[in-house]
Amino acid sequence: MDEFLQSLIRGLGTGSIYSLLALGFVIIYKSTQVISFAQPAFMLAGAVLVSYLSPAVSFLGAVLVAAVVIAVLALGVERTVLRPMVGKPVFVVAIITIGVDVVVRVVTNAFIGLDVRQVGDPWGLNTVSFLGAEVQQRYLVMIATTAVVTALLFLFFRYSRIGLAMRAVAYDQEVALAQGISVGSVFALSWALAGGLAALAGVFVATGAGVDQQLWIVALKALPAIILGGLESLGGAVVGGLAVGVVESLFGTYQGDFAPWLGPNFGLVAPYALMLLVLLVRPYGLFGKREVERL
Amino acid sequence: MKGRPELYTSYGQDMGFLNTRPKRAWSGGLVVLALVLPFMITDDLLQLLATGFVAAIGAIGLNIVTGYAGQVSLGHAFFLAIGAYTAAALSGPEDGRVIGFGITSLPVWLLASGLVAALFGVLVAPVAVRLRGLYLAIVTLGLVFLGEHVFREWTSLTGGPGVGRPAAVPELFGVRLDQDSALFTAAQQLYLLMFVLLVIFGVLARNLVRSRVGRAFAAVRDRDLAASVIGVDLTRYKVLAFAVSSFYAGVAGALLFVVNGFFDPGSFSLLLSVQYIAMVLIGGAGTISGAIMGALFITLLPRITRELPTVLPFISGDATGAFTVFQLEAVLYGVLIIVFLIVEPRGLFGIWVRVRNYWRTWPFSY
Numbered sequence: 001m002d003e004f005l006q007s008l009i010r011g012l013g014t015g016s017i018y019s020l021l022a023l024g025f026v027i028i029y030k031s032t033q034v035i036s037f038a039q040p041a042f043m044l045a046g047a048v049l050v051s052y053l054s055p056a057v058s059f060l061g062a063v064l065v066a067a068v069v070i071a072v073l074a075l076g077v078e079r080t081v082l083r084p085m086v087g088k089p090v091f092v093v094a095i096i097t098i099g100v101d102v103v104v105r106v107v108t109n110a111f112i113g114l115d116v117r118q119v120g121d122p123w124g125l126n127t128v129s130f131l132g133a134e135v136q137q138r139y140l141v142m143i144a145t146t147a148v149v150t151a152l153l154f155l156f157f158r159y160s161r162i163g164l165a166m167r168a169v170a171y172d173q174e175v176a177l178a179q180g181i182s183v184g185s186v187f188a189l190s191w192a193l194a195g196g197l198a199a200l201a202g203v204f205v206a207t208g209a210g211v212d213q214q215l216w217i218v219a220l221k222a223l224p225a226i227i228l229g230g231l232e233s234l235g236g237a238v239v240g241g242l243a244v245g246v247v248e249s250l251f252g253t254y255q256g257d258f259a260p261w262l263g264p265n266f267g268l269v270a271p272y273a274l275m276l277l278v279l280l281v282r283p284y285g286l287f288g289k290r291e292v293e294r295l
Numbered sequence: 296m297k298g299r300p301e302l303y304t305s306y307g308q309d310m311g312f313l314n315t316r317p318k319r320a321w322s323g324g325l326v327v328l329a330l331v332l333p334f335m336i337t338d339d340l341l342q343l344l345a346t347g348f349v350a351a352i353g354a355i356g357l358n359i360v361t362g363y364a365g366q367v368s369l370g371h372a373f374f375l376a377i378g379a380y381t382a383a384a385l386s387g388p389e390d391g392r393v394i395g396f397g398i399t400s401l402p403v404w405l406l407a408s409g410l411v412a413a414l415f416g417v418l419v420a421p422v423a424v425r426l427r428g429l430y431l432a433i434v435t436l437g438l439v440f441l442g443e444h445v446f447r448e449w450t451s452l453t454g455g456p457g458v459g460r461p462a463a464v465p466e467l468f469g470v471r472l473d474q475d476s477a478l479f480t481a482a483q484q485l486y487l488l489m490f491v492l493l494v495i496f497g498v499l500a501r502n503l504v505r506s507r508v509g510r511a512f513a514a515v516r517d518r519d520l521a522a523s524v525i526g527v528d529l530t531r532y533k534v535l536a537f538a539v540s541s542f543y544a545g546v547a548g549a550l551l552f553v554v555n556g557f558f559d560p561g562s563f564s565l566l567l568s569v570q571y572i573a574m575v576l577i578g579g580a581g582t583i584s585g586a587i588m589g590a591l592f593i594t595l596l597p598r599i600t601r602e603l604p605t606v607l608p609f610i611s612g613d614a615t616g617a618f619t620v621f622q623l624e625a626v627l628y629g630v631l632i633i634v635f636l637i638v639e640p641r642g643l644f645g646i647w648v649r650v651r652n653y654w655r656t657w658p659f660s661y
Contacts, residue, residue: 034429035429035432035433081633081637084637085636085637088636088640090428090429091367091428091429091432092636092640094367094429094432095572095576095632095636096632096633096636096637098569098572098629098632099628099629099630099631099632099633099636100629100633101629102569102625102626102628102629103626103629103630103633106622106625106626106629107626109622110622220436220440220565223433223436223437224433224437226433227430227433227434231429231430263444263445263447263448263449264448265444265448266444268444269440269441269443269444272437272438272440272441273437273441275433275434275437276422276434276437276441279422279425279426279430279434280421280422280425283425283426283430284430291427293520294520
């Protein structure tokens with residue numbers, strides 16, 4: 001039972017990282033209908049920035065600064081690279097974001113070097129007793145932070161003027177434009193939000209093990225999460241992220257006993273298998289909306 | 296109609312293969328050049344070009360599914376891997392460290408690897424048929440990760456990560472093409488083999504896309520709903536596009552490592568898929584010659600960047616400096632994709648078309 005609880009908490013912890021990343025993907029998708037493959041690079045850049053800043057301005061300060069800086073970076077990328085492409089096929093824009101991802105990541109890698117960099121978080125691998133099981137503190141912090149961030153985002157979209165504008169753009173760009181909403185700034189803002197969320201996620205990934213050049217691969221786990229939840233659904237992104245984390249963690253714990261023929265480390269790719277299964281049944285994800293097509 | 300070669304009076308003429316005199320002249324010239332080349336340049340360049348030709352076969356395959364049929368696939372690396380391992384397993388020695396069946400005849404394993412990859416393409420297609428656009432891209436991406444896992448763990452087939460296994464043995468009519476013979480060096484033989492295969496598969500693809508099937512692909516790409524309304528069977532053509540594309544990928548995968556002779560499961564990562572996407576986009580989506588140009592360009596790119604440190608001294612030639620060629624290479628992929636998509640969406644093929652049109656009406660080119 002302890003083992004189960006431990007892996008569940010671990011799954012929810014890593015799952016909340018995926019949720020943060022997935023939220024970024026979905027926010028960008030809702031406003032611009034594009035999946036930004038640049039998220040992994042922003043996540044890596046956020047973690048690296050924190051590793052440089054935290055000795056100077058404390059861990060918490062570094063995280064806040066990094067989130068803002070990466071948000072500005074993402075905004076800049078949107079302005080310079082993505083804006084000329086408005087109205088082009090979504091696939092082309094998605095491929096451009098792959099290009100952005102490669103460039104940002106290579107530049108960031110130069111700042112990592114060959115060593116593992118520490119982000120200087122206060123938790124490390126310390127554990128705490130939770131419902132009778134020893135679980136790592138950092139997972140609890142991740143879950144709590146993600147809950148707070150998700151709640152804040154919900155309030156932002158529900159009650160703020162800008163949030164309303166963003167929802168309007170997601171609903172119908174032309175009508176929103178006709179109502180006097182600046183669609184361009186909504187695009188920019190959604191990229192900035194996604195960048196900030198990615199930076200936060202990057203810091204969480206880097207707690208414990210530190211930052212190395214392979215960190216970005218983690219961000220790709222958010223892709224099955226958004227597909228699971230449905231590309232248009234913020235709630236779906238959170239649920240999908242948590243589901244991916246839990247599935248990954250439970251497979252990691254139990255698959256060796258129950259299905260050894262899948263090979264060790266199958267847990268790492270289990271989310272992709274889960275995604276394929278869900279899509280066979282529901283091609284638009286769990287909470288996605290079925291597109292109505294007209295000629 | 297004599298003397299007016301560009302006046303078409305029927306659809307068939309317009310869609311004809313090498314339908315103008317300049318096209319025939321250029322194609323003939325290029326073939327002659329490619330056949331003379333092995334006797335003029337060094338072996339290591341020949342190997343690079345041979346690899347480029349194989350990559351071109353793979354890029355043509357990706358272009359059929361992505362450029363012509365409009366189904367974005369990031370899973371090309373998976374199908375390349377299927378082909379590579381089918382070929383290597385069939386032609387490997389029976390008593391070796393890894394699985395092998397000892398069938399070294401090139402046509403046999405080449406066809407087999409294409410067919411096995413096509414089979415996997417057909418298996419994946421039902422998922423693909425239900426999905427559109429970016430959903431499909433991400434699902435095919437998942438395929439790459441699942442494939443990577445399987446190949447990493449199935450060490451009796453793949454030799455395991457970091458170890459790898461020998462590539463397929465190219466034996467044609469009892470002659471080992473990867474060993475020097477009385478007349479040619481190994482590099483020359485492989486170059487000629489790859490070139491001949493590229494011509495065969497290129498012509499086949501060109502004929503496919505200018506046929507009824509190709510028109511159906513284009514209709515699906517441009518607006519699938521409209522296509523189905525005018526009577527194009529969407530399921531059938533999407534499955535067909537995936538099957539043909541995977542067949543090409545399988546063939547390319549089988550040949551891709553023949554030149555080097557060795558490969559390990561780490562080769563088939565997302566990066567490989569992105570490289571092929573880059574080939575198609577830089578070359579020009581929806582054109583066969585564009586795919587070939589893009590593939591050669593991407594394959595030769597590392598070679599060109601290696602030469603840069605001699606010209607630009609601030610770039611470091613080894614892996615230790617602040618700004619190394621390896622970083623430059625990775626950045627160049629990204630930058631080239633961005634620049635081409637923004638500035639010239641039709642890719643190298645588009646540039647060629649502009650050059651051609653300029654000279655066609657020269658000196659009255661406005």
